[in-house]
Amino acid sequence: xxxxxxVFTLQWLGLSIAWLDGAEVLYTxxxxxxxxxxxxxxxxxxxxYGR
Numbered sequence: 001x002x003x004x005x006x007v008f009t010l011q012w013l014g015l016s017i018a019w020l021d022g023a024e025v026l027y028t029x030x031x032x033x034x035x036x037x038x039x040x041x042x043x044x045x046x047x048x049y050g051r
Contacts, residue, residue, distance in 0.1 A: 003044075007037065007041050010037065011034060011037065014029075014030050014033060014034065015030065
């Protein structure tokens with residue numbers, strides 16, 4: 001459960017920082033990191049609950 005909390009917290013933190021810094025930062029840094037983070041999280045959960 002703490003993993004989910006950490007992931008969501010990181011996402012909101014990244015989104016807030018990107019929003020404050022401007023759209024350019026949002027597109028350049030946040031979206032790629034967000035996609036990777038979500039992909040890793042989903043794959044880990046898939047592996048954990050898939051068995």
